[in-house]
Amino acid sequence: MSESKVTFEKGNVALAKAAVAAGCRYYFGYPITPQSDIPEYLSGVLPRIGGQFVQAESEVASINMLLGAGATGKRAMTSSSSPGISLKQEGISYMAGSEIPAVIVNVQRSGPGLGGIAPSQGDYFQATRGGGHGDYRVIVLAPASVQEMYDLTVLAFELADAYRTPVMVLADAMIGMMKEPLEEWVPQNPEPAKDDWAATGAAGRPGRRIKSLYLGDGELAEHNWKLAQKYERIRREETRVQIELPEGCELAVVAFGSAARIAKSAVDRLNDEGRRVGYVRPITLWPFPEEAIRRVAEQGVPLLTVELNTGQMVEDVRLAVEGRAPVHFAGYPPGYLPSPDDIYDEIVRRLPAGKEAA
Amino acid sequence: MKPVFVRPQSLTDKPFHFCPGCHHGVIHRLVAEAIDRFGVRERTIAAASVGCSVFLYDYFDIDVVESPHGRAPAVATGIKRTNPDKFVFIYQGDGDLAAIGTAEIIHAANRGENLTVVFVNNTVYGMTGGQMAPTTLLGQPTTTSPYGREFGQDGYPIKMTEMLAQLEGVGFAARVAVDTPARLAQARKAVFRAFETQLEEKGMGFVEILSSCPTNWGMKPLEAVRRIEREMIPYFPLGVYKERKGSDAL
Amino acid sequence: MHHDIIMAGFGGQGILMIGNLLAVGALRRGYRVTFFPAYGVEMRGGTANCTVTISDREIGSPVTARPLGLVAMNEPSVVKFGPRVRAGGVVVVNASIVPEGVLDREDVRVVRVPCNDVAADLGDPRLASMVALGAYVAASGVLPVDAVAEVLPEVLPEKVHRLIPLNQKALEAGADRAGA
Numbered sequence: 001m002s003e004s005k006v007t008f009e010k011g012n013v014a015l016a017k018a019a020v021a022a023g024c025r026y027y028f029g030y031p032i033t034p035q036s037d038i039p040e041y042l043s044g045v046l047p048r049i050g051g052q053f054v055q056a057e058s059e060v061a062s063i064n065m066l067l068g069a070g071a072t073g074k075r076a077m078t079s080s081s082s083p084g085i086s087l088k089q090e091g092i093s094y095m096a097g098s099e100i101p102a103v104i105v106n107v108q109r110s111g112p113g114l115g116g117i118a119p120s121q122g123d124y125f126q127a128t129r130g131g132g133h134g135d136y137r138v139i140v141l142a143p144a145s146v147q148e149m150y151d152l153t154v155l156a157f158e159l160a161d162a163y164r165t166p167v168m169v170l171a172d173a174m175i176g177m178m179k180e181p182l183e184e185w186v187p188q189n190p191e192p193a194k195d196d197w198a199a200t201g202a203a204g205r206p207g208r209r210i211k212s213l214y215l216g217d218g219e220l221a222e223h224n225w226k227l228a229q230k231y232e233r234i235r236r237e238e239t240r241v242q243i244e245l246p247e248g249c250e251l252a253v254v255a256f257g258s259a260a261r262i263a264k265s266a267v268d269r270l271n272d273e274g275r276r277v278g279y280v281r282p283i284t285l286w287p288f289p290e291e292a293i294r295r296v297a298e299q300g301v302p303l304l305t306v307e308l309n310t311g312q313m314v315e316d317v318r319l320a321v322e323g324r325a326p327v328h329f330a331g332y333p334p335g336y337l338p339s340p341d342d343i344y345d346e347i348v349r350r351l352p353a354g355k356e357a358a
Numbered sequence: 359m360k361p362v363f364v365r366p367q368s369l370t371d372k373p374f375h376f377c378p379g380c381h382h383g384v385i386h387r388l389v390a391e392a393i394d395r396f397g398v399r400e401r402t403i404a405a406a407s408v409g410c411s412v413f414l415y416d417y418f419d420i421d422v423v424e425s426p427h428g429r430a431p432a433v434a435t436g437i438k439r440t441n442p443d444k445f446v447f448i449y450q451g452d453g454d455l456a457a458i459g460t461a462e463i464i465h466a467a468n469r470g471e472n473l474t475v476v477f478v479n480n481t482v483y484g485m486t487g488g489q490m491a492p493t494t495l496l497g498q499p500t501t502t503s504p505y506g507r508e509f510g511q512d513g514y515p516i517k518m519t520e521m522l523a524q525l526e527g528v529g530f531a532a533r534v535a536v537d538t539p540a541r542l543a544q545a546r547k548a549v550f551r552a553f554e555t556q557l558e559e560k561g562m563g564f565v566e567i568l569s570s571c572p573t574n575w576g577m578k579p580l581e582a583v584r585r586i587e588r589e590m591i592p593y594f595p596l597g598v599y600k601e602r603k604g605s606d607a608l
Numbered sequence: 609m610h611h612d613i614i615m616a617g618f619g620g621q622g623i624l625m626i627g628n629l630l631a632v633g634a635l636r637r638g639y640r641v642t643f644f645p646a647y648g649v650e651m652r653g654g655t656a657n658c659t660v661t662i663s664d665r666e667i668g669s670p671v672t673a674r675p676l677g678l679v680a681m682n683e684p685s686v687v688k689f690g691p692r693v694r695a696g697g698v699v700v701v702n703a704s705i706v707p708e709g710v711l712d713r714e715d716v717r718v719v720r721v722p723c724n725d726v727a728a729d730l731g732d733p734r735l736a737s738m739v740a741l742g743a744y745v746a747a748s749g750v751l752p753v754d755a756v757a758e759v760l761p762e763v764l765p766e767k768v769h770r771l772i773p774l775n776q777k778a779l780e781a782g783a784d785r786a787g788a
């Protein structure tokens with residue numbers, strides 16, 4: 001009866017397995033809760049399959065090791081949690097500027113500062129605005145299940161290579177620590193050749209520079225515009241969102257990651273009770289699914305944004321909606337993980353009055 | 359007629375931008391000679407640092423990866439670990455290696471990374487205009503130690519070669535200078551040894567090169583060269599501090 | 609079918625293990641499942657708990673404020689989670705160390721099983737949580753006891769596989785007690 005290939009797996013482990021399946025053989029990291037399952041798993045696996053696992057002296061060092069590996073075209077990754085991700089921002093900015101593909105995982109914990117280890121979505125701004133210095137973006141994927149920890153990590157490696165840009169998987173303690181059924185699959189997309197740009201040793205060709213410094217007249221502006229065009233292409237091609245809008249939708253909840261999971265229970269319950277509540281779950285946080293959200297707003301559907309913070313993604317929702325519909329917010333800073341009941345009450349409070357279900 | 363002065367093959371023909379009397383150009387040439395001598399150009403990847411040597415990639419006709427300030431040893435670790443068959447060297451100034459990047463160099467050394475490190479100690483932050491470096495000598499005025507470096511305020515100049523020689527992961531550690539023809543010859547030997555250390559997989563090959571910075575020292579080139587012998591060498595003694603011999607591989 | 613249950617007790621009582629067993633048992637019977645553990649600081653503080661959700665449709669939240677079931681292996685767990693159980697739910701209480709009267713509710717079925725004692729009778733006190741799981745499964749009817757027993761080889765680490773028959777006995781002993 002246990003013939004199916006479905007296993008029961010922790011989110012962090014699913015992510016680590018996905019990295020291996022995606023052909024990543026190199027990991028550089030520094031321990032921090034609640035993501036240590038990832039280095040723990042990979043330190044066992046990578047050395048046995050011809051890879052390298054390096055526990056660096058700091059997050060600053062590990063992100064720069066990733067930079068070095070990525071510059072030579074190797075699929076590599078690092079993972080950390082919020083305070084460690086702050087330290088990695090320097091390297092992320094350099095990789096964006098030098099157009100180096102890499103996968104960075106943030107299993108968010110709570111801040112600011114040392115904060116705590118409870119689930120949080122407090123790093124939304126940091127992730128979606130680039131995070132470090134300079135005018136750049138990082139593709140941000142937000143898994144909401146153990147399966148998605150796997151699926152989106154595979155996608156992260158593919159996107160990183162396709163666009164030569166750092167990609168962040170933005171999970172949180174809840175998705176990282178929970179267990180769910182996982183179906184592992186073998187990615188079919190071949191890893192693209194990188195010998196047309198990577199630092200591989202200048203055999204039979206002039207030397208190459210993988211760099212972000214541009215001091216010549218107008219060079220940096222040109223480089224920034226080139227990046228901007230790439231980001232525009234990513235916006236067009238790679239925006240992902242899950243939308244469930246019932247006929248005659250009275251209100252739609254907008255949430256990502258763990259908050260989306262909790263909210264989904266409340267939405268399902270209300271729909272079981274005869275209300276018509278929609279569900280909008282951004283899967284890419286950058287690029288943000290603003291088109292899709294605008295279309296919901298254009299139908300006059302009020303939106304309720306639910307986040308495990310005091311209000312970050314809601315700003316992007318408002319920008320997308322541009323006043324076409326009311327945008328409400330329910331926020332839960334770390335230390336209190338909301339239950340479906342909490343969100344149920346928040347939705348009910350905002351539902352149009354006088355239309356109580358039969 | 360035999361040319362006396364041949365430009366090393368792994369240098370581009372771009373003229374150096376360095377100030378008159380600066381030793382970065384000489385040291386670049388030494389490194390390029392070593393690349394040629396060991397025939398590794400086509401499998402070399404360098405990690406450039408931030409400082410006056412940031413334009414390394416304009417002068418060397420090799421693959422170069424830029425690193426954030428101080429992080430070249432980490433970037434190089436990433437390169438070498440994922441490409442063990444490549445020859446990887448880093449080139450760092452004293453602010454880069456001995457201040458902001460202290461953790462990275464010590465841990466790369468301690469892990470015994472097979473890297474070649476060229477450390478240019480000019481006792482100042484050259485690129486940013488002559489501020490105090492961790493290697494600035496006591497009494498030496500800089501733009502951020504206008505009354506001269508004073509122990510009570512700024513501590514002692516740091517001796518990186520001595521420190522790193524203590525670490526098991528380091529296969530070769532030497533301090534050299536390029537202020538006289540004799541010392542230049544020794545420096546060339548040391549750079550070659552640091553290359554061989556990597557090629558023989560004996561861990562980190564580390565060379566500290568005392569270098570002049572007439573511009574930021576406020577000296578004429580000749581004066582600056584004399585300062586190396588008069589002030590720097592007495593505090594930073596030259597010599598081989600560690601050499602892992604024969605077959606005692608790491 | 610939508611069944612969510614909190615399991616709680618001291619760290620080291622095997623709480624996460626029985627949560628996993630229940631979840632994998634349900635998974636292998638074709639249900640959707642989630643398992644969410646308390647972790648880190650909270651665990652080191654000496655208490656452990658996890659939430660298991662079993663459903664025949666897609667599961668939203670892996671956490672719940674009002675579970676349908678509770679397995680409470682110590683008194684603090686009864687105090688903390690007992691009042692949250694939904695009316696009509698089942699609460700298994702480790703009667704070996706939780707005095708009567710800690711949970712005063714008429715609207716849930718409280719099943720008191722002296723788990724430590726039953727486990728000691730079987731020859732290994734570490735089986736107490738397994739006894740509790742057997743009792744919970746039987747009392748709630750969420751799964752047949754077999755469904756859990758069948759996945760012991762999958763969930764238990766290889767090195768304790770020789771103890772599978774004993775664990776099976778503990779599950780059955782718990783189920784018997786719940787039926788009484």
Ligand SMILES: Cc1ncc(C[n+]2csc(CCOP(=O)(O)OP(=O)(O)O)c2C)c(N)n1
Nearest residue numbers: 408409410427451452453454482483484485
């Ligand atoms: C994070 C960061 N801080 C500061 C700087 C500015 N900066 C550029 S080069 C440099 C010091 C360079 O001095 P050194 O390493 O001694 O090399 P030199 O220029 O003397 O060759 C500094 C502080 C920077 N680029 N990045």
